[in-house]
Amino acid sequence: xxxxxxxxxxxxxxxxxxxxxxxxxxxxxxxxxxxxxxxxxxxxxxxxxxxxxxxxxxxxxxxxxxxxxxxxxxxxxxxxxxxxxxxxxxxxxxxxxxxxxxxxxxxxxxxxxxxxxxxxxxxxxxxxxxxxxxxxxxxxxxxxxxxxxxxxxxxxxxxxxxxxxxxxxxxxxxxxxxxxxxxxxxxxxxxxxxxxxxxxxxxxxxxxxxxxxxxxxxxxxxxxxxxxxxxxxxxxxxxxxxxxxxxxxxxxxxxxxxxxxxxxxxxxxxxxxxxxxxxxxxxxxxxxxxxxxxxxxxxxxxxxxxxxxxxxxxxxxxxxxxxxxxxxxxxxxxxxxxxxxxxxxxxxxxxxxxxxxxxxxxxxxxxxxxxxxxxxxxxxxxxxxxxxxxxxxxxxxxxxxxxxxxxxxxxxxxxxxxxxxxxxxxxx
Amino acid sequence: xxxxxxxxxxxxxxxxxxxxxxxxxxxxxxxxxxxxxxxxxxxxxxxxxxxxxxxxxxxxxxxxxxxxxxxxxxxxxxxxxxxxxxxxxxxxxxxxxxxxxxxxxxxxxxxxxxxxxxxxxxxxxxxxxxxxxxxxxxxxxxxxxxxxxxxxxxxxxxxxxxxxxxxxxxxxxxxxxxxxxxxxxxxxxxxxxxxxxxxxxxxxxxxxxxxxxxxxxxxxxxxxxxxxxxxxxxxxxxxxxxxxxxxxxxxxxxxxxxxxxxxxxxxxxxxxxxxxxxxxxxxxxxxxxxxxxxxxxxxxxxxxxxxxxxxxxxxxxxxxxxxxxxxxxxxxxxxxxxxxxxxxxxxxxxxxxxxxxxxxxxxxxxxxxxxxxxxxxxxxxxxxxxxxxxxxxxxxxxxxxxxxxxxxxxxxxxxxxxxxxxxxxxxxxxxxxxxxxxxxxxxxxxxxxxxxxxxxxxxxxxxxxxxxxxxxxxxxxxxxxx
Numbered sequence: 026x027x028x029x030x031x032x033x034x035x036x037x038x039x040x041x042x043x044x045x046x047x048x049x050x051x052x053x054x055x056x057x058x059x060x061x062x063x064x065x066x067x068x069x070x071x072x073x074x075x076x077x078x079x080x081x082x083x084x085x086x087x088x089x090x091x092x093x094x095x096x097x098x099x100x101x102x103x104x105x106x107x108x109x110x111x112x113x114x115x116x117x118x119x120x121x122x123x124x125x126x127x128x129x130x131x132x133x134x135x136x137x138x139x140x141x142x143x144x145x146x147x148x149x150x151x152x153x154x155x156x157x158x159x160x161x162x163x164x165x166x167x168x169x170x171x172x173x174x175x176x177x178x179x180x181x182x183x184x185x186x187x188x189x190x191x192x193x194x195x196x197x198x199x200x201x202x203x204x205x206x207x208x209x210x211x212x213x214x215x216x217x218x219x220x221x222x223x224x225x226x227x228x229x230x231x232x233x234x235x236x237x238x239x240x241x242x243x244x245x246x247x248x249x250x251x252x253x254x255x256x257x258x259x260x261x262x263x264x265x266x267x268x269x270x271x272x273x274x275x276x277x278x279x280x281x282x283x284x285x286x287x288x289x290x291x292x293x294x295x296x297x298x299x300x301x302x303x304x305x306x307x308x309x310x311x312x313x314x315x316x317x318x319x320x321x322x323x324x325x326x327x328x329x330x331x332x333x334x335x336x337x338x339x340x341x342x343x344x345x346x347x348x349x350x351x352x353x354x355x356x357x358x359x360x361x362x363x364x365x366x367x368x369x370x371x372x373x374x375x376x377x378x379x380x381x382x383x384x385x386x387x388x389x390x391x392x393x394x395x396x397x398x399x400x401x402x403x404x405x406x407x408x409x410x411x412x413x414x415x416x417x418x419x420x421x422x423x424x425x426x427x428x429x430x431x432x433x434x435x436x437x438x439x440x441x442x443x444x445x446x447x448x449x450x451x452x453x
Numbered sequence: 454x455x456x457x458x459x460x461x462x463x464x465x466x467x468x469x470x471x472x473x474x475x476x477x478x479x480x481x482x483x484x485x486x487x488x489x490x491x492x493x494x495x496x497x498x499x500x501x502x503x504x505x506x507x508x509x510x511x512x513x514x515x516x517x518x519x520x521x522x523x524x525x526x527x528x529x530x531x532x533x534x535x536x537x538x539x540x541x542x543x544x545x546x547x548x549x550x551x552x553x554x555x556x557x558x559x560x561x562x563x564x565x566x567x568x569x570x571x572x573x574x575x576x577x578x579x580x581x582x583x584x585x586x587x588x589x590x591x592x593x594x595x596x597x598x599x600x601x602x603x604x605x606x607x608x609x610x611x612x613x614x615x616x617x618x619x620x621x622x623x624x625x626x627x628x629x630x631x632x633x634x635x636x637x638x639x640x641x642x643x644x645x646x647x648x649x650x651x652x653x654x655x656x657x658x659x660x661x662x663x664x665x666x667x668x669x670x671x672x673x674x675x676x677x678x679x680x681x682x683x684x685x686x687x688x689x690x691x692x693x694x695x696x697x698x699x700x701x702x703x704x705x706x707x708x709x710x711x712x713x714x715x716x717x718x719x720x721x722x723x724x725x726x727x728x729x730x731x732x733x734x735x736x737x738x739x740x741x742x743x744x745x746x747x748x749x750x751x752x753x754x755x756x757x758x759x760x761x762x763x764x765x766x767x768x769x770x771x772x773x774x775x776x777x778x779x780x781x782x783x784x785x786x787x788x789x790x791x792x793x794x795x796x797x798x799x800x801x802x803x804x805x806x807x808x809x810x811x812x813x814x815x816x817x818x819x820x821x822x823x824x825x826x827x828x829x830x831x832x833x834x835x836x837x838x839x840x841x842x843x844x845x846x847x848x849x850x851x852x853x854x855x856x857x858x859x860x861x862x863x864x865x866x867x868x869x870x871x872x873x874x875x876x877x878x879x880x881x882x883x884x885x886x887x888x889x890x891x892x893x894x895x896x897x898x899x900x901x902x903x904x905x906x907x908x909x910x911x912x913x914x915x916x917x918x919x920x921x922x923x924x925x926x927x928x929x930x931x932x933x934x935x
Binding site for chain 1 (some may be wrong): 488490492493494495496497498499500501502513515516517518519520532535536537538539540541542543544545546552573574575578582595596632634635637638639641665714715716717718719721724803804805828842843844846847848850851853855874875877888908909927930931932933934
């Protein structure tokens with residue numbers, strides 16, 4: 026949906042008679058996802074839908090309703106009446122905030138004309154090409170090629186409006202041999218045929234080098250974590266640790282914490298070319314660059330509008346992307362500079378083990394290798410690890426260039442070389 | 454409602470499809486969230502639409518739309534066919550072998566007695582805020598929270614074989630939790646009202662208030678708990694804790710699509726290869742694991758699955774020996790079974806059905822055995838209650854789980870609470886270490902409402918159950934340094 030269409034639709038909804046304040050959020054998606062395994066397409070689906078969320082505010086009461094019929098004016102009218110009726114029955118909440126009421130410029134940092142032009146047949150052809158590469162190499166390939174064409178628009182009865190179109194392309198592929206597997210991905214707002222070919226070739230190469238893994242007895246050791254592994258961990262850290270109110274109330278790993286977390290910076294910026302994204306939050310707050318760690322020093326964390334007002338500090342909305350800076354050292358050089366360590370392609374199933382110390386557990390997966398005297402010498406059996414992100418960031422000794430990654434949030438992460446990483450048990 | 458679904462099937466059949474089905478879903482949800490003495494949100498949602506799946510010249514295509522009209526149905530069928538043609542560019546050599554199923558006309562409804570959507574918001578607020586008030590009455594509690602979540606899914610299904618199926622399932626879920634701060638630490642303790650396909654009748658304010666008091670006291674106690682020991686100990690799990698272990702180490706491990714590599718790139722595969730059927734010692738003789746999509750009030754009890762196959766009951770593990778998998782119609786032939794187990798579900802009208810974990814539970818012990826007697830036979834061990842940290846590898850072998858509250862067991866009795874305790878094992882090692890499970894009077898069911906699988910991710914629900922159970926000599930590690 027283009028900006029003018031969204032503006033007209035939201036204006037027509039805001040004109041529906043209502044008592045208090047009304048906020049409107051529309052999310053639209055057309056997403057083609059082609060899955061394959063054993064070098065053949067197994068699922069192929071097109072999702073086309075839009076959701077409309079109406080939020081009503083009556084003084085210190087607020088509630089919301091979500092429907093998915095944008096083309097049903099009667100239902101929308103009934104839903105406006107219903108959300109205000111429900112709102113009247115809500116108890117007061119001092120944390121309810123008024124609408125933003127700002128008209129925001131459309132940056133569309135994450136819009137890609139190339140992605141917009143990709144059709145069903147193109148995705149089918151690219152997936153088929155990947156499958157052929159796997160068959161030619163004599164290994165099983167499994168993966169997903171998904172193209173998301175989306176828009177987000179919001180407006181409110183205080184005069185606010187924002188709209189952007191955005192794209193999300195996700196290609197990830199696992200190559201499996203008889204005794205080991207490899208993995209690679211391409212993430213971004215755009216994707217080209219060559220990106221699919223290159224990621225497929227990387228996965229096949231990783232797989233070839235992953236056959237017949239040997240046991241490395243789990244112990245604290247030096248690791249080089251490739252970007253997906255770093256991103257998976259930092260996304261969990263963001264969720265569990267980077268909230269200002271929790272910090273102020275003693276419910277955060279950063280409560281009463283004054284140490285420096287290494288020397289890298291951790292920030293969000295919708296305009297960052299490494300992985301751009303939508304430049305406003307769902308309630309119409311503009312998203313600009315927010316720094317969470319400045320060269321390892323903690324800055325103000327995510328802050329709700331209520332907590333910001335109460336403490337006379339700036340609001341810092343939940344971001345749409347996260348970026349960790351790096352030294353720009355190529356992974357090959359990180360390996361060459363490592364005497365004894367483990368190279369990790371990918372993490373899996375990370376879960377919190379201790380919120381106080383930002384402790385997590387997880388597994389290595391799809392390409393874990395021993396480094397000896399600056400060279401990858403052989404694959405190793407996958408391992409479980411238990412590690413604190415606080416300690417990990419302090420133990421980073423070298424890093425790469427941030428590259429796009431991320432399954433659930435847009436991220437750009439460098440490879441990290443980390444000392445004393447705690448592997449604890451063996452997998453398969 | 455069936456007319457347009459049959460139109461879709463007819464159009465697909467005329468286009469030459471080997472098989473096609475169409476589903477229309479109407480999904481109603483409400484989620485009421487409390488924070489301290491207020492409701493931080495109440496979100497209602499209504500979501501309707503249909504999806505059409507076609508098997509055309511050996512290739513799958515799927516398309517969907519929220520607009521339910523004859524013209525849109527025709528467009529969506531065309532789109533699904535176009536997608537199937539694109540899929541055919543990389544066609545499976547053996548094609549798709551689709552297990553036969555007699556077409557049925559049936560309707561199923563869950564046993565909701567008190568429609569949660571008709572209950573006034575004030576009653577829901579009263580329940581949650583009363584619990585929060587009790588929790589906040591404990592001075593160590595910094596934050597008290599909770600939610601009530603309700604879902605009603607009405608589903609109409611038709612396929613080219615002539616099936617016409619309808620289901621109407623309401624499910625309910627609630628959790629309250631307290632976060633205590635002090636002693637240089639913060640700790641969370643929760644209580645989950647078992648999620649079921651019942652309505653508001655399963656909730657009572659008195660129980661919420663009772664549980665809230667215990668939850669707050671235990672959150673405070675966790676602050677001063679000592680760190681868990683490390684090493685090998687006997688452990689006892691309550692039914693809620695073991696439900697999640699069953700889910701991760703048995704439920705996912707025995708999904709046949711995973712075994713056949715269909716989920717390799719995301720959720721992973723499984724160590725339970727087909728040659729293990731009928732032979733593999735999954736657990737000790739105490740271990741009997743049964744799948745049952747007809748379980749009363751079970752979250753996966755929906756009458757029939759999204760392949761049009763009625764719910765069934767079957768054995769996964771009998772007397773410790775692995776018996777069979779969860780399957781869908783596309784997968785039954787891989788284990789030479791003529792019929793699907795009816796465990797293929799989609800989470801939305803715009804999602805493709807995939808094999809999902811059924812209702813799955815550990816059968817109670819046959820001999821009379823109470824939790825006190827179970828713990829009484831442990832000299833030094835740990836008792837795990839509730840769900841917490843959970844992680845398992847992509848073969849479903851190496852796992853590590855925590856508990857929402859953990860106690861030390863000394864000389865056959867529960868002693869003080871422990872902090873940051875985790876049990877780590879490998880699936881067959883763990884289940885073979887099971888030496889006793891309590892009798893049926895201590896058996897409880899627990900609903901899982903956030904099971905993620907698929908790529909893109911789909912979220913499913915199912916019920917697990919167990920009685921308190923004992924495992925010998927299990928590795929204990931810590932989530933926090935000493």
